[in-house]
Amino acid sequence: MELTATRFDVVDRIATLWLDRPHRSNAWTGTMHTEYRWIMAELEHRDDVRAVIVTGTGDRFCVGGDSTALEAHVVHGGYDSGLPAGPARPGGGSGIDADFAWQMGYRHPIVAAVNGACAGVGLALALFCDLRFVTPDARMTTAAPKLGLPAEYGMSWTLPRLVGTTRAADLLLSGRVFTGAETADWGLWNGVTPDPYASALSWATNLAATTGPSAVATTKQQLAADAVRNSPEASVVASLALMDQAMGTDEYAEGIAAFTQRRPPNF
Structure with a gap:
């Protein structure tokens, strides 16, 4: 696929995906959405990828x-995603097979490096990532109520689980602007830092060097399953079955050997 609104690279098992429309502050379009899905589908089953960092080109996330796309919805009299018929949707699974929710079922950890302004669908994307790093002065908003819209792309599900119902109601009902610094202790971020990409890269690099790929992928599946359907009892029962499977793998044998020999694992 020819990429015009995004770009990506893979270096040392870490993939970086840039939202790449800096002249429009990386505003979201149907083209960007299609390319984002395509890139993520391409990366999901590459064995030379252990994590994906999503960030924006320039000083915006x-x-x-995009305002042109938003105006088009008025003409259409309803929502038009701008996606072609049947674009690739990576990840997913029971209860999470929808836009951005599929990130919960994605094989690799997805880390958002929110390097500047982040609003609306951009914020929804970041909330469905596994980890998030942000600049202190990044200005963010759910945006929807000021556009005459309800909470979009599942933010009424993600935000309460990350920051609690009271704070989620504040952001979702008012659409007010908030910053990384203001929300540093809300549970929304893994780090508030002047260089969120460097923090995301450091986390991902450590993951790639010290963890088993199957273990990480399985743990992501557990997190998604427990979030959408499992009781504590079901979670324990499922985890025991998964542990039994894992203990018969070469990955587990190497992890235990490295632990007992006090050396780094070679996954």
Whole structure:
């Protein structure tokens, strides 16, 4: 696929995906959405990838839907995703087979490096990532109520689980602007830092060097399953079955050998 609104690279088992429309502050379009899905589908089953970092080109992450696209919804009289028929959707699974929710079922950890302004659909994307790092002065908003819209792309599900119902209601009902610094202790971020990409890269590099790929992928599946359907009892029962499977693998044998020999594992 020819990429015009995104770009990506893989270095030392870490993939970086850039939202790449800096002249429009990386505003979201149907083209960007299609390319984002395609890139993520391409990366998901590459064995030379252990994590994916999503960030924006320039000094913005994504300011939400492009104004031209938003105006087009008025003409259409309803929502039009701008996606072609049947684009690739990576990840997914029972209860999470929808836009951005599929990130919960994605094989690799997805880390958002929110390097600046982040609004609307851009914020929804970041909330469905596994980890998030942000600059202190990044200005963010759910945006929807000021556009006459309800909470979009599952933010009424993600935000309460990350920051609690009271704080989620504040952000979702008011659409007010907030910053990384203001929300540093809300549970929304893994780090508030002047260089979120460097922090994301450091985390991903450590993951690639010290963890088993199957273990990480399985743990992601457990997190998704427990979030959408499992009781504590079901979670324990499922984990025991998964542990039994894992203990018969070469990955587990290497992990135990490295632990007992006090050396780094070679996964």
